Amino acid sequence: MKITNVSTAVIEGNFPWVLVRIETDSGVSGLGEAYWGAGVAELVHKARPLLLGEDPVNISKITEVMIRCLSGEGSQGGATVTAISGIEIALWDLLGRALKTPISTFFGGRFREKIRIYADCHAGATPDPADYGRRAREVVEDGFSAIKFDLDTSNPFTLDISDDPHLRRQWFEPFNRTIGSQELRWMVDVVRAVREAVGPEIMVAMDAHWKFSVNDAIRLAQALEPYDLLWLEDPVPPENIEAQRHVTHSTRTPICTGENLYRKHGYRDLIEKQAARIIAPDIPKMGGLAEAKKVADHADLYYTPIAPHNVASPVGTVAGAHVCAAMNNFLVMEYHAHDVPWWGDLVVGEPTITGGFIHLNNRPGHGLTLDEDVARAHLKPGSSFFGDQPYA
Ligand SMILES: [Mg+2]
CATH class of the missing domain: 3.30.390.10 (Enolase-like, N-terminal domain)
Structure with a gap:
């Protein structure tokens, strides 16, 4: 051939x-x-x-x-x-x-026939924490058992110091990465509202997109400890593993990172220094299926779970799900298409998603045309x- x-x-x-x-x-x-x-x-x-x-x-x-x-x-x-x-x-x-x-067979076969996915919910309809709670409840009622919100969105306590909405999130000035006390209270209120809306059994993660200083990331992560988050994602910028490690080891809130790293080499320090509690490789970005399996196996030496970042179509998502099935330390995979009604229509042999899981089948390859x-x-x-x- x-x-x-x-x-x-x-x-x-x-x-x-x-x-x-x-x-x-x-x-x-x-x-x-x-x-x-x-x-x-x-x-x-x-x-x-x-x-x-x-x-x-x-x-x-x-x-x-x-x-x-x-x-x-x-x-x-x-x-x-x-x-x-x-x-x-x-x-x-x-x-x-x-x-x-099926692809999963090439990676050692399946630990599980269905892959838990979490719905990326972004934000509430307004910054009111009650609206975050409402959004959370809607998505859980759609069948998801794991959800994620962004915690670094604009909030009522952001100083209007820039016309660029991406730079309006900091309290004192756009670039110093600090969280004001009212902002911190708002973030805690949002997490509490989401947790109270969905109850104790639903997995709830929060994403901070690399926004905060070490000190304020620790303040935030510690303040969120009572709400039993699945993880707090990317609370500090990504370049400094020591800073990342310091945050991770300063809180009971699990810290997750890794969506912008590449190849097994990119994850080596993060894993070996145990600088994150959960690793989030983006499989169609970081090197592909075999590279993701190598990262998962490396992370497993430190008993660290894998929760792939994912914004792919059904093709990348289901291919990724096949290798996730073969990782013993797989935790949950992102599903970013809750608001794309034709997502599954892109392929014949539409992936079966029910109850917040992708159900794998035994068709050849990833099974999608x-x-x-x-x-x-x-x-x-x-x-x-x-x-x-x-x-x-
Ligand atoms: Mg993220």
Whole structure:
């Protein structure tokens, strides 16, 4: 079997989903997905000559060749690794179809047949904590047992010191990462409202998007301890592992991070220094299925759970769910499409999501086939539809 074509189509979902198709001379093809980002589709096409003529069975070698040959494009991290992730996922799907085997089998089989997902809820309709509680209750009534809100959204106590809404979240000035006492009280009120709305059994996570200083992150995390969060995500900026570790070891609230790290090397210090209680790799971004499994196995040396960040279409989500099934330390996976009604329509063999779980089946590969009519209807303007170039 030889690879004969590698191509992309970018679908305009709530994020631009970069779909990757790999075709072979045997007629078997694979469908993958890379996380969104400028240049990702171009980088898939840049990698194409490295794949043509290769036996698609040799996934590890092909991935290593791409990492080495695209070093000039920056294959230690960023968009190049994201592009490689989409190709890698397509190769696993292709292999599964060729061998009539579900992807999870290639990673050691399943610890579980259904993958718990959490709904990203973003915020309440207004900054009133009661509205966060209402939103939480609605999503739980839709069947989710795990939810997440953003805690760094605009609140009534934000000083209006900038016209840029992204810079209006800090108390004293935009860049010093501090939390004012009223802001802190508001955040605690929001978490309390959500917890009281959903009761003690629902998993509740909060995301802070790298906003706060070490001291204020600890103040916040400690203030949230009575509400038994699943985690507090990214309370401090991501670059300094020691600072991250200090926050993690200063609170009973579990600290989660990792959505912007790449390859197993990117997670090494975080895991080995035990700087987070929960690790959140984005599988179609950080290197793909095998790389995510390596990170999970490494984290398991320290008994650290994995909770993948995920904003993918059904393709990247279900492919990721297959490798999550094979991780003993899998905790929960993000589902970011609660407000995209056609999310599941993008594929034939729509993933079965009930009760806040993705139920895996035993179809070959990830088991999904693109619905080309739906894909074309949502094609990003200017994107090619699996053509010779990334652009139409
Ligand atoms: Mg996040």
